[in-house]
Structure formats: C-alpha cells, structure tokens
Amino acid sequence: MTAALSIRNLCKTYGNGFEALKGISLEVQQGDFFALLGPNGAGKSTTLGIVSSLVNKSSGDVEVFGHSLDKAHAQAKMCLGVVPQEFNFNQFEKVMDIVTTQAGYYGIGPRLARERAEFYLKKLGLWDKRNQVSRMLSGGMKRRLMIARALVHEPRVLILDEPTAGVDIELRRSMWAFLQDINRAGTTIILTTHYLEEAESLCRNIAIIDHGRIVKNTSIKALLQQLNTETIILDIDPPQGTLPALNGYQARLEDDHTLVVDVEKNQGLSGLFAELSQQRIEVQSMRNKANRLEELFVSLVDKNLKDEKSA
Amino acid sequence: MKPRELLIAFWTIVVKEIRRFMRIWPQTLLPPAITMTLYFIIFGNLIGSRIGEMGGFDYMEYIVPGLIMMSVITNSYGNVVSSFYGTKFQRNVEELLVSPIPNWIILCGYVVGGVARGVGVGLIVTLLSLFFTDLQVHHLFVTISIVLMTAVLFSLGGFINAIYANSFDDISIVPTFILTPLTYLGGVFYSIQLLPEFWQGVSMLNPILYMVNTFRYGILGVSDINIVFAFSMLLAVIAVLFSYSLYLLQKGKGIRS
Structure with a gap:
C-alpha cells in the first residue's frame, strides 16, 4: 500500500x-x-x-x-x-x-x-x-x-x-x-x-x-513498552512523617499523605501492597502519573543531546 | 489541475480581489474620484481657461486623457501592491501556497484584480470628466488596448514591489518617489513640444509619456510620440515583468522560507 x-x-x-x-x-x-x-x-x-x-x-x-x-x-x-x-x-x-x-x-x-x-x-x-x-x-x-x-x-x-x-x-x-x-x-x-x-x-x-x-x-504502544518503570501515586492513611521502608521499591513522600512509588515492569503491585499492609498503612486511592510519555520523551531528547555532544 | 479547475481557481482570486477593493471603496474608489474632480475644476476650468489651447485642443480636453491614464496607473499599481503585500503580511498567502494553483494563475489573478480596479477607477474618472468636457473617442481600439496594457503593466509592477516589500513603507516608496514624478512629467498636463529640445529628449526616456500619449491619441488623435513604438515597448516590458514575476514566485522570494 x-x-x-x-x-x-x-x-x-x-x-x-x-x-x-x-x-x-x-x-x-x-x-x-x-x-x-x-x-x-x-x-x-x-x-x-x-x-x-x-x-x-x-x-x-x-x-x-x-x-x-x-x-x-x-x-x-x-x-x-x-x-x-x-x-x-x-x-x-x-x-x-x-x-x-x-x-x-x-x-x-x-x-x-x-x-x-x-x-x-x-x-x-x-x-x-x-x-x-x-x-x-x-x-x-x-x-x-x-x-x-x-x-x-x-x-x-x-x-x-x-x-x-x-x-x-x-x-x-x-x-x-x-x-x-x-x-x-x-x-x-x-x-x-x-x-x-x-x-x-x-x-x-x-x-x-x-x-x-x-x-x-x-x-505509541511500542514506545510506552520501553518504559521500564511506571510511577504510581498513592494516597495513604495514616499520615507518615518519614518514608516507610518498602523493600525493593524506589519511593518518596510527596507530603505526609502522598507516597510516590516507581514500580519496575517485573515487580508488580502485590508486593508493594503487602509491604504497606504489614506496616498498617492503608491505601485510600491510587493513580498513575499521567506524563509517562513525557518522561520517555525527555530521556530520548537528553540522550540525543549527549550523543551530539560526544560526536 | 484540469482546465475547468484552473479557471475556477483563477476566478476565485479575481473575485476575492474585486471584493477587497469594493469592500474598502472609501479608500479605493472615492479618493481618486475626488482628486480628479479637483484637477478638472482647478487645472481644467480655472487655470485652463487662461491657458487657452494645447496641441490644438482646449486645455481641459487635452488633460482629460492624461488624468484618466494617471488614475489607471496609480490604481492598478496600488491595488496589487497593497493587496499582495497585505496577503503576505497577514500570512494568508499561505492559503495560495498550500493549494495546487500554478504560479501563473496566481499572478494572472492578481493582475486581473489590479486591472479591474485601474479600469474601474478610469471609468469613474471618465464619467466625471463628462461634466466638464465632451469626450470623443478618435480610435476605440487604441484607447481600450492602451488602457488595458497600461493597467497590466502597472499591476505587474505592483506585484513585484509587493514581493520585495518587507514593510508598509516599502510599498509606498515606489508610488511616491517614482510613479508620481514620472506621471506628472509624463505629459499629463502639457505637450513635450513646449519643452526645450534637451528636456524633450529626457522626457522620451519616461515610459509613462508613451502610455499617456498613446491614450491621448486614442481619444483626441494627437500624440507627441510614435504609437507603434509605444505599443511594442509596452508589450516587451509586460513580457519582461511577467516573466520576472513568475521567476520570483517560483523561487518563493519573500513568501517561502
């Protein structure tokens, strides 16, 4: 065609x-x-x-x-x-x-x-x-x-x-x-x-x-599959003053109610929920970080810039 | 594009051009009517009655053809230069560039738009002149063809000016500093026979003299110049300007990055 x-x-x-x-x-x-x-x-x-x-x-x-x-x-x-x-x-x-x-x-x-x-x-x-x-x-x-x-x-x-x-x-x-x-x-x-x-x-x-x-x-599908990690935002209760220990997960507290976790493709979410549950932390709501493509875009453009500089 | 489609595209540009100058008639049609009426009153009636005859005719009769031609020249030039520059300025020339219209149709459309205004204003001035003098047409073919050729030539000139123009100042430089002086010195108000020999020779280098005099020949049957030479020169200049305009369009000068 x-x-x-x-x-x-x-x-x-x-x-x-x-x-x-x-x-x-x-x-x-x-x-x-x-x-x-x-x-x-x-x-x-x-x-x-x-x-x-x-x-x-x-x-x-x-x-x-x-x-x-x-x-x-x-x-x-x-x-x-x-x-x-x-x-x-x-x-x-x-x-x-x-x-x-x-x-x-x-x-x-x-x-x-x-x-x-x-x-x-x-x-x-x-x-x-x-x-x-x-x-x-x-x-x-x-x-x-x-x-x-x-x-x-x-x-x-x-x-x-x-x-x-x-x-x-x-x-x-x-x-x-x-x-x-x-x-x-x-x-x-x-x-x-x-x-x-x-x-x-x-x-x-x-x-x-x-x-x-x-x-x-x-x-777009293939491009998004290249993303090894997905960022998930969790609204948690009770409020946390310090970052809970989450074995194997990269996480950070945005505020005392909001936990941001980078989940790798092969990790799955069950382990994350189990860890939170053990620490008596309840997940009230959960959402994906919307700008997945943006992250990939920035990484591709940055890579191209580095390639150009080294060439 | 098929011939019918080309014709529609051409006609679309012409209609758009006519619609433009009709929409802004207080800027395009009214001023020349007022200016030329003042010329008729002041130069024709008041001063002309003291001047007496020029070239064997009343002064009013003598200047009418020149004033009609002056209107044709300034309006055909002014229409294309302002319209095409405006199109460039507002970037709606892109509407034409993305379309399949060949460049020669774009050029012909704008030129016919300029001719329409030039001839339209020429007709208005002619009608106004009838309030001041009786107008006889000595040679209809010469009269019509020289008006059309002059309007085409100055429309092409306006087009080239618009292509090169980068600001509104650039579209007024040529009319103010070149066209107006050449028109006034082109035998609109006098016969070059009145000038010393040296200045007669210099005047012969002014292309507008040939247009004004050929038109005057068409109306009155008198001329300071050779009519056949005038027509040949006009045809040659039109061919050169048309080719150059097409070349500029093809190259995208001033309209494509």
Missing part, C-alpha cells in the same frame, strides 16, 4: 546557515493518526512546512500518496490539508468567504464550495458565525475555522501544526473527538504537539525529532 506521506533524506539549511533538518526519513501509512514530537526548534514545523510547500527544502524527496512534491506537485497538494500553528487567514474577511475562497483555490465550484463550507462550519460549531468578520472570532473559533478551511477540499491527509496550542480543555477535548471522527472516516492525520498527553490519547504512531534528526519512529 502506498504511504500517505513518504519523506526521504530531507535536509533544510536556512539562509543564515542554520541546519534545521539533517536528512530525515519518515513514512506515515494511510489512515494513520501520527504525531511528530520534538522540543522547540527541533525541526517539526520546518518538516511540515516543506511538506505543505511553505518552506523550500535544501534536498531530499517528499511524496504524498505516491505523488512527488517536485514532479507532481498539484496532485500531491490536492491530497493535503494544512492547519498551521498561527492564524493565517484574512482577518477582514467573513468566515464563509474564507472557507469558500479556499475551496475555489482547489478548483471547487461555488455551489459545491458553499455546501462543503456549510457542512464543515456546522460540524465545527461555526455556522452561526458564517457572516461574521473573522477577526471578531475567539481564539478557539479561529482555530476551528482553520480546520474547516483545511478540510473544505476533503484532503486525504490532514496536517495540523500544534492545533490545540492555547485552547481550553473543553475545546481541546471536542477537537480531539472531531479529529478522531475524521480519522475513523479515513483521513490520515499528522500532527505536531507539545501536549504529550494529546499524542498518547490520539495517535497510533509517533516520531520524535530533535536537532533536525529523527531520534525515534515507532508506535
């Missing part, structure tokens, strides 16, 4: 000599929900910029559904919808005009453009605002407008560059649900995000990019 996006040996050196991409290769399969992660300045936006034709590459190849961006750029672009990080629509135009104009750029006639615009604006809760000038919209609405605009030509791949940056939790959740819907309907989704929780909840596959290189490209 042809990959939805295929990147080979992509390099980018900016005019000031900054080497943003040092030969990255990447494949995103059709129907995937893919995350591109990396610290600020790692090369995520440059990669997506090149794929979206907003940045000129220095060398390498990009194919979208088998269409080369160099040789068949119109076919490749037809397959792509792009939601950039920053608002980039005309702030003086009406919502409806922004969406139908974008449809026109893809050769979609006015009638179909209006039908599609109505569909996506309704789906994204913007239909009531269709005649409003776009600068009057709230930040969240502007973001949804960019999604409606990117979808109006019904692309096979939707690229989102930090789509939920600065968006409140409720809206973020509703955007996640919407993106999951269109992914289930067959649209391949590629996103960059700083919220690792977002990648963990939405994406099946992931690439971590750092200093212009891919340092990891695997499935």
Whole structure:
C-alpha cells in the first residue's frame, strides 16, 4: 500500500546557515493518526512546512500518496490539508468567504464550495458565525475555522501544526473527538504537539525529532513498552512523617499523605501492597502519573543531546 | 489541475480581489474620484481657461486623457501592491501556497484584480470628466488596448514591489518617489513640444509619456510620440515583468522560507 506521506533524506539549511533538518526519513501509512514530537526548534514545523510547500527544502524527496512534491506537485497538494500553528487567514474577511475562497483555490465550484463550507462550519460549531468578520472570532473559533478551511477540499491527509496550542480543555477535548471522527472516516492525520498527553490519547504512531534528526519512529504502544518503570501515586492513611521502608521499591513522600512509588515492569503491585499492609498503612486511592510519555520523551531528547555532544 | 479547475481557481482570486477593493471603496474608489474632480475644476476650468489651447485642443480636453491614464496607473499599481503585500503580511498567502494553483494563475489573478480596479477607477474618472468636457473617442481600439496594457503593466509592477516589500513603507516608496514624478512629467498636463529640445529628449526616456500619449491619441488623435513604438515597448516590458514575476514566485522570494 502506498504511504500517505513518504519523506526521504530531507535536509533544510536556512539562509543564515542554520541546519534545521539533517536528512530525515519518515513514512506515515494511510489512515494513520501520527504525531511528530520534538522540543522547540527541533525541526517539526520546518518538516511540515516543506511538506505543505511553505518552506523550500535544501534536498531530499517528499511524496504524498505516491505523488512527488517536485514532479507532481498539484496532485500531491490536492491530497493535503494544512492547519498551521498561527492564524493565517484574512482577518477582514467573513468566515464563509474564507472557507469558500479556499475551496475555489482547489478548483471547487461555488455551489459545491458553499455546501462543503456549510457542512464543515456546522460540524465545527461555526455556522452561526458564517457572516461574521473573522477577526471578531475567539481564539478557539479561529482555530476551528482553520480546520474547516483545511478540510473544505476533503484532503486525504490532514496536517495540523500544534492545533490545540492555547485552547481550553473543553475545546481541546471536542477537537480531539472531531479529529478522531475524521480519522475513523479515513483521513490520515499528522500532527505536531507539545501536549504529550494529546499524542498518547490520539495517535497510533509517533516520531520524535530533535536537532533536525529523527531520534525515534515507532508506535505509541511500542514506545510506552520501553518504559521500564511506571510511577504510581498513592494516597495513604495514616499520615507518615518519614518514608516507610518498602523493600525493593524506589519511593518518596510527596507530603505526609502522598507516597510516590516507581514500580519496575517485573515487580508488580502485590508486593508493594503487602509491604504497606504489614506496616498498617492503608491505601485510600491510587493513580498513575499521567506524563509517562513525557518522561520517555525527555530521556530520548537528553540522550540525543549527549550523543551530539560526544560526536 | 484540469482546465475547468484552473479557471475556477483563477476566478476565485479575481473575485476575492474585486471584493477587497469594493469592500474598502472609501479608500479605493472615492479618493481618486475626488482628486480628479479637483484637477478638472482647478487645472481644467480655472487655470485652463487662461491657458487657452494645447496641441490644438482646449486645455481641459487635452488633460482629460492624461488624468484618466494617471488614475489607471496609480490604481492598478496600488491595488496589487497593497493587496499582495497585505496577503503576505497577514500570512494568508499561505492559503495560495498550500493549494495546487500554478504560479501563473496566481499572478494572472492578481493582475486581473489590479486591472479591474485601474479600469474601474478610469471609468469613474471618465464619467466625471463628462461634466466638464465632451469626450470623443478618435480610435476605440487604441484607447481600450492602451488602457488595458497600461493597467497590466502597472499591476505587474505592483506585484513585484509587493514581493520585495518587507514593510508598509516599502510599498509606498515606489508610488511616491517614482510613479508620481514620472506621471506628472509624463505629459499629463502639457505637450513635450513646449519643452526645450534637451528636456524633450529626457522626457522620451519616461515610459509613462508613451502610455499617456498613446491614450491621448486614442481619444483626441494627437500624440507627441510614435504609437507603434509605444505599443511594442509596452508589450516587451509586460513580457519582461511577467516573466520576472513568475521567476520570483517560483523561487518563493519573500513568501517561502
């Protein structure tokens, strides 16, 4: 099966000599929900910029559904919808005009453009605002407008560059649900995000990019399996002034009611509960530390930094 | 893209451009109407009546073609330079760059948008001039074709200016320091026959002189220059500017990192 996006040996050196991409290769399969992660300045936006034709590459190849961006750029672009990080629509135009104009750029006639615009604006809760000038919209609405605009030509791949940056939790959740819907309907989704929780909840596959290189490209599941330890937070009673002795477990007291324990893969939890029980410490509630991926991400990026320094 | 899709994309840009200058008509259509009416009253009526004839015509009749052409030049240039720079500034040029539209369609769309405003304002000024003088068209084909070619040429000029511009100051430098002086010295208000021989020669280097005089020939049938040469020169300059604009777009100058 042809990959939805295929990147080979992509390099980018900016005019000031900054080497943003040092030969990255990447494949995103059709129907995937893919995350591109990396610290600020790692090369995520440059990669997506090149794929979206907003940045000129220095060398390498990009194919979208088998269409080369160099040789068949119109076919490749037809397959792509792009939601950039920053608002980039005309702030003086009406919502409806922004969406139908974008449809026109893809050769979609006015009638179909209006039908599609109505569909996506309704789906994204913007239909009531269709005649409003776009600068009057709230930040969240502007973001949804960019999604409606990117979808109006019904692309096979939707690229989102930090789509939920600065968006409140409720809206973020509703955007996640919407993106999951269109992914289930067959649209391949590629996103960059700083919220690792977002990648963990939405994406099946992931690439971590750092200093212009891919340092990891695997499935979220496989990535999480690499975690040897899981951090568990226990609310305990009675309060403990000193750290209870837990044989074989790395633990620390966050406060006198909260015990944080690192449990290795092969340790299991039964032993931990038995030890606590022996010491007459009751566990009132328990939860996983949510940022599992974050820990892994930080360790990968740190490792890459050390490798670069030693090289 | 298929031909029908290309046509839709082209038309979308043109409609967007027309919608833009119509939406801000107090900035785009009203000022030239007021300015040109003042020119007609002050230079045509008040001062012109004391000047007498110029090139065998009433002074008012003589300056009307030049003033119409001046409106076409400044508005076609101003439309494209401000619209495309605004598109760059607000980054909504990215809407075009991510789309499959070929660069030549983008260029043609903006140029036709500029021509629409230039010709539109030219028509408004022409209608206003009818309050002050009777306008006869001596040569319809010459009149229409020189207006269209001039509007195309200055739309292309505006496009190139917008591509190079990095600030709003950069889009006003050319109109203020180059276009306006060349227009005023391009025979809008006088025949170059009035000038000493040396300055006649210098004036012949001013491309706007050829446009104004060719248009005046279309309306009045008199000209200071060779019409065939003017058309040839305009065609050549349009071809060069069009190719250069396409090259800049292809290279992504000022619009792609």
